[in-house]
Amino acid sequence: MDEEAITIRLTRDQAFVLSDWLYQVMFQSDDLEGIVHDRAVWSPIYAISGTLxxxxxxxxxxxxxxxxxxxxxxxxxxxxxxxEEPTASGQDTTGAPDRGGTAGNHCESDHRQ
Structure with a gap:
């Protein structure tokens, strides 16, 4: 099995917006399973989210x-x-949740509650 690391480059804005989206999907909506049916994909999602x-x-x-x-x-x-106008999802992020606490891997989600 090839375990060579892959580097992904994002702008700070891209990383910030992606981090917020991942947080919303993984912890606010609790819908990761509904969006990503194959649990094998969860591993890289958690890795990306934790790194961000x-x-x-x-x-x-x-x-x-x-x-x-x-x-x-x-x-x-x-x-x-x-x-453009805000996305059609209807989510108002101006009152976005305080994601405060110790930044870390999403596997340690208890600090987000």
Missing amino acids: DKTLSEIVMPDYGPRLEAAKERLRADLYGRA
Whole structure:
């Protein structure tokens, strides 16, 4: 079995938005099983999520919501050439949950509750 590590490069905005989405799916909605049916995929998801949590200082900042919205707007502008309306999911992230606590691997989810 080849265990060579793979490096993925993301901008800070990409990492921040992905981290928030993973957190929402894994811990807020408790819907990871509904989205990812093959549990073998959970291993890399947890690895990516944990790495993002250890790397991003934004997830423990008091202005988490406004920072997240600004990052999303920049990413939308990069993708579409202009700012767009918030996503159709209807989720209001301006009051995004405080993801404070010790940043770490999502396997240690008790600090998120």
